[in-house]
Amino acid sequence: MILDIKDLHVNIGDKQILKGLNLTLEEGKVHAIMGPNGSGKSTLSKAIVGHYDTRVTQGAILYKGKSILEMEAEERALEGIFLSFQHPIEIPGVNNAYFLRTALNAKRKHEGKEELNAAEFLRVMKGHLEALGMKSDMISRSLNEGFSGGEKKRNEILQMLILEPEVIILDEIDSGLDIDALRAVSEGINKMKDGKRSFLVITHYSRILDYIEPDYIHVLKDGKIVKTAGVELVEQLEEHGYDGIEEQEPLRTRS
Amino acid sequence: MKLDTLRHRNSEALAKVFEVKEQNPLLKKLSFLGLPTKKREAYRYFDSESLLDKEYKTLSYIPKKIQEADKLEIVNGVVTTAPIGLRVYYGTYVEVDMEHYDPLYFLGHLLCPNVIIIEIDGDREVELLHRYTESNTLIHYRIVIKNQANRHATIYESFDSESAKGSLVLYGYDITVAKDSTLRIIKNQTIKDDAYAMMASHHIRVGNHANVMLKTFDFGNTSALQLLKVDLEEYAHIDAGHLLYLSGKARRGSISYIVHKGEYSSSVQESKNILEGDARGIFDALIRVEQTAKYTKTQQNSKSILLNVGTYMVAKPQLEIYIDELEASHGATTGQLDEKQLFYLQSRGISKQEAKKMLIIAFANTLIETVKDARHQEMIQESFEKAFYMRAVK
Numbered sequence: 001m002i003l004d005i006k007d008l009h010v011n012i013g014d015k016q017i018l019k020g021l022n023l024t025l026e027e028g029k030v031h032a033i034m035g036p037n038g039s040g041k042s043t044l045s046k047a048i049v050g051h052y053d054t055r056v057t058q059g060a061i062l063y064k065g066k067s068i069l070e071m072e073a074e075e076r077a078l079e080g081i082f083l084s085f086q087h088p089i090e091i092p093g094v095n096n097a098y099f100l101r102t103a104l105n106a107k108r109k110h111e112g113k114e115e116l117n118a119a120e121f122l123r124v125m126k127g128h129l130e131a132l133g134m135k136s137d138m139i140s141r142s143l144n145e146g147f148s149g150g151e152k153k154r155n156e157i158l159q160m161l162i163l164e165p166e167v168i169i170l171d172e173i174d175s176g177l178d179i180d181a182l183r184a185v186s187e188g189i190n191k192m193k194d195g196k197r198s199f200l201v202i203t204h205y206s207r208i209l210d211y212i213e214p215d216y217i218h219v220l221k222d223g224k225i226v227k228t229a230g231v232e233l234v235e236q237l238e239e240h241g242y243d244g245i246e247e248q249e250p251l252r253t254r255s
Numbered sequence: 256m257k258l259d260t261l262r263h264r265n266s267e268a269l270a271k272v273f274e275v276k277e278q279n280p281l282l283k284k285l286s287f288l289g290l291p292t293k294k295r296e297a298y299r300y301f302d303s304e305s306l307l308d309k310e311y312k313t314l315s316y317i318p319k320k321i322q323e324a325d326k327l328e329i330v331n332g333v334v335t336t337a338p339i340g341l342r343v344y345y346g347t348y349v350e351v352d353m354e355h356y357d358p359l360y361f362l363g364h365l366l367c368p369n370v371i372i373i374e375i376d377g378d379r380e381v382e383l384l385h386r387y388t389e390s391n392t393l394i395h396y397r398i399v400i401k402n403q404a405n406r407h408a409t410i411y412e413s414f415d416s417e418s419a420k421g422s423l424v425l426y427g428y429d430i431t432v433a434k435d436s437t438l439r440i441i442k443n444q445t446i447k448d449d450a451y452a453m454m455a456s457h458h459i460r461v462g463n464h465a466n467v468m469l470k471t472f473d474f475g476n477t478s479a480l481q482l483l484k485v486d487l488e489e490y491a492h493i494d495a496g497h498l499l500y501l502s503g504k505a506r507r508g509s510i511s512y513i514v515h516k517g518e519y520s521s522s523v524q525e526s527k528n529i530l531e532g533d534a535r536g537i538f539d540a541l542i543r544v545e546q547t548a549k550y551t552k553t554q555q556n557s558k559s560i561l562l563n564v565g566t567y568m569v570a571k572p573q574l575e576i577y578i579d580e581l582e583a584s585h586g587a588t589t590g591q592l593d594e595k596q597l598f599y600l601q602s603r604g605i606s607k608q609e610a611k612k613m614l615i616i617a618f619a620n621t622l623i624e625t626v627k628d629a630r631h632q633e634m635i636q637e638s639f640e641k642a643f644y645m646r647a648v649k
Contacts, residue, residue, distance in 0.1 A: 103605055106606070110604065
């Protein structure tokens with residue numbers, strides 16, 4: 001297993017959102033988390049990456065066997081955990097290419113590799129831009145400023161492709177995407193599937209799962225994983241909704 | 256000379272000091288307004304009294320033969336070089352703005368009966384370098400700028416000093432922007448380690464259908480104040496941007512008074528301020544729309560980032576409106592760096608310190624990038640980063 005979450009209790013402000021969540025991500029597998037509004041899906045992703053809104057009150061998050069709860073957000077990122085934001089933040093005045101190169105060089109430095117100069121970086125990026133159907137001027141603009149919803153999501157995937165993380169959390173990656181953008185984004189994600197990287201796909205709807213085939217489906221309700229099964233669970237959810245799911249004994253996926 | 260001694264003299268004594276008639280209207284205005292004190296709103300947040308209360312050496316302003324060079328250079332208030340084709344000479348100025356709010360404007364004119372007059376013909380760019388080389392000295396001079404109708408001129412203003420510690424610079428512009436013309440003034444000034452203090456009092460008259468872009472980039476850890484009055488005639492426009500990056504015990508900023516006099520005149524005023532250490536920033540801006548200025552459009556905005564608890568920003572955007580037919584907006588925000596933006600950068604492996612630097616530079620860049628000339632934009636960027644890394648964010 002690459003990520004092991006045990007009995008996780010998380011508060012946002014004074015409100016408890018996650019109430020003893022257990023989840024294990026297997027290396028090289030795609031795990032989808034589905035659940036109704038307010039069940040705690042985004043809180044889970046925030047807790048994994050160390051978002052300042054979240055306060056872990058109980059439980060553990062182990063990444064490659066080590067606890068990451070004491071780590072700052074940037075340390076978790078440098079270790080290989082990546083969150084694709086549901087609502088990517090706009091930062092006027094920060095050039096997109098400069099941001100991407102700074103992030104990549106921080107990672108390379110952390111791994112003891114040589115930093116890339118501007119020309120080397122552009123070579124790395126050119127192929128990714130074409131694959132994602134992104135216009136080259138998007139990297140010379142301010143980070144996410146004035147980007148459409150689809151452009152923002154493509155830019156998240158571009159960052160993922162460049163940073164090559166080991167655990168990839170995709171929070172509502174399909175929201176606000178038209179069919180072409182969804183296809184391009186999914187292709188970018190599928191390109192990263194190499195049998196080693198693990199994915200945690202957080203979604204409301206099954207549409208994205210037509211493009212990124214999951215190995216496991218987890219249903220999150222009221223701050224807990226209440227059911228884990230294979231892809232066949234999607235059909236059951238479509239037929240009966242979340243109310244039709246009964247809580248099962250805590251399950252661990254194979255490790 | 257100690258300027259503060261002027262505070263206690265009667266008109267007769269002042270007339271003798273400035274060698275003018277007792278009835279001189281400038282003298283009357285100075286007596287009426289009085290020298291700056293903290294009781295005056297404009298100077299409430301700037302310690303002018305200690306600057307005026309100091310004994311300074313004085314200089315004799317003897318015009319020198321102006322040499323040809325790429326730049327227009329003014330050393331200790333005297334023109335030393337000018338580019339070919341630029342008309343620069345000394346003369347008296349008779350169109351002093353008698354409605355100016357600042358006593359230092361009138362003091363400046365009384366101290367400088369001979370002003371430097373710059374006439375810009377045609378479309379051209381002028382690089383103006385002010386240099387100060389005398390310590391503990393009162394350096395005072397005034398500049399009059401005139402451009403031609405239907406022409407576009409740009410002035411890039413920069414400052415340099417050597418051994419000018421303890422000096423006070425009192426200077427200012429009287430600018431008449433001809434009708435249907437464009438004048439851009441880009442000022443880049445870093446003052447650090449008490450190199451000198453400055454109080455600059457300007458007046459800009461923008462003619463019918465004329466356009467002014469005034470961008471000031473003020474950095475460093477020393478005290479300086481810019482006082483500006485602008486009169487806008489019919490269809491006249493000003494775009495005034497002001498970037499402050501202060502550290503240490505700097506007291507710095509701008510006080511402005513923009514008067515819409517003509518119909519369809521417009522103004523945009525944007526102030527961005529980044530403060531750290533014990534710095535105090537000032538943005539005190541009043542826009543007045545007179546009864547004659549129907550269909551005015553005006554907006555003013557101040558955004559400030561305080562990097563630590565010792566800093567203080569005085570942001571006072573104000574509108575004074577005497578008509579109904581206009582569009583006007585103003586606002587001010589003061590806060591810290593955006594937590595969401597910081598987290599986003601950190602979530603990509605960028606350290607908190609590096610992320611803060613990126614956000615601060617980004618905040619400044621939105622104004623720096625309004626300077627379209629690439630070379631000057633780079634120079635301002637470099638000045639900012641020098642000032643920034645001199646006092647790196649913790």
